[in-house]
Each structure stands twice: as C-alpha cells, then as structure tokens.
Amino acid sequence: MQKLISVVLILMLLPIPLPLEKGNDQMKEPILKVKLVNFLGNKTEMKLKPSVNYKTSDSNIILQTGVTYIVKQKNGKLFLYKGEDLLNTYAIFKVQPMDNKGYIQINDRPYLGSFEFIVENGQYVRPINSVDMEDYLKGVVPIEMYPS
Incomplete structure (x- = not known):
C-alpha cells in the first residue's frame, strides 16, 4: 500500500506538459483571394x-x-515605375505589407492585404487581393447592407 501511495505522490509531482497555446495552423484565419474588377475596371495601368x-x-x-x-x-x-523611373519588369508582380496594419491605395481606393498583379487577357493590369476573411467581411458587409 505504501508503494502505491509513493507512486501516486511521485506522479503528482511530475510536471505534465499542457498546451498553453493553439498551434499556428489552428490559429490562422482563412485567406481569401479576390480578383479586383468592379471598382477598378479594366485598366492598362494602375496607381x-x-x-x-x-x-x-x-x-x-x-x-x-x-x-x-x-x-x-x-x-x-x-512595368513598375516610381515617377518616370522604371524600377523593374515582371511577368507577375507581388507585394506584401511589412506591417499587417497597413493598406495600399490602388487608384485611390484603400485595400488591406497582399497583392498579386497579373496581365489579364493580354491587355489589362489585374490585381488579386489576398486578405484575411475577417478583414474582407469588415470591408464588404457594410457596403452591401442597406442602412436600415
């Protein structure tokens, strides 16, 4: 009996590893990829x-x-320009914010997230926005709801 009590006491004193945080895979929010067409239209250049x-x-x-x-x-x-200076040429151009709280204005409209710019139909610059689900909903739901 004393051996059983000793074993139980020893087991109670041993540290038991418990997960304090969820793993990164469980905490990540879904990322949506949205092709920006409606507000930006078909343009051969974008600011x-x-x-x-x-x-x-x-x-x-x-x-x-x-x-x-x-x-x-x-x-x-x-082609990426800063003023009149050509910075580089790309088949696909990608940008990602260095601070997650930032945004980028594309033709004077602010957008959160990362972007991939492609040539669509051989003639238009088309941004594809990669944004967290929550940020996407915060931006879209108010615009699509009636004020009442």
Whole structure:
C-alpha cells in the first residue's frame, strides 16, 4: 500500500506538459483571394500608394510609405515605375505589407492585404487581393447592407 501511495505522490509531482497555446495552423484565419474588377475596371495601368512599406517579389525593391508608383501593362508584361523611373519588369508582380496594419491605395481606393498583379487577357493590369476573411467581411458587409 505504501508503494502505491509513493507512486501516486511521485506522479503528482511530475510536471505534465499542457498546451498553453493553439498551434499556428489552428490559429490562422482563412485567406481569401479576390480578383479586383468592379471598382477598378479594366485598366492598362494602375496607381499604387502604400500606407506602410511593402515588400515586392523582387527583394531589391521596397514600395515606400506615401510614395506613388505606377504599374503599367505593355506587351503582356508589367512595368513598375516610381515617377518616370522604371524600377523593374515582371511577368507577375507581388507585394506584401511589412506591417499587417497597413493598406495600399490602388487608384485611390484603400485595400488591406497582399497583392498579386497579373496581365489579364493580354491587355489589362489585374490585381488579386489576398486578405484575411475577417478583414474582407469588415470591408464588404457594410457596403452591401442597406442602412436600415
């Protein structure tokens, strides 16, 4: 009997690892990819103005806060300009905010999340927005609801 009590006491004193946090996979919010067509329309160029610095698919280029950039489509390629200066040419151009609270204005409309710019139908610049489900709903639901 004493051996049983000793074993129980020892087991009670041993630390038992308990998960204090959920794993990263369980905490991640779903990401939606939204092709931006309605408000931006079919354009051969788009103006970008980030509210925070954005990393680009070209690790040498950072889109800087408050600076205006132009993405133009020419001959099926995307050209990134800062003012009159050509920064780079891309088949697909990607940008991601360096601070999650930032947004980027595309043709003077603010959007949260990361973006992939592609050439659509060989002639239009088409942004594809990758955004958290919650941020997407916060932006879409108020616009689609009647005030009453």
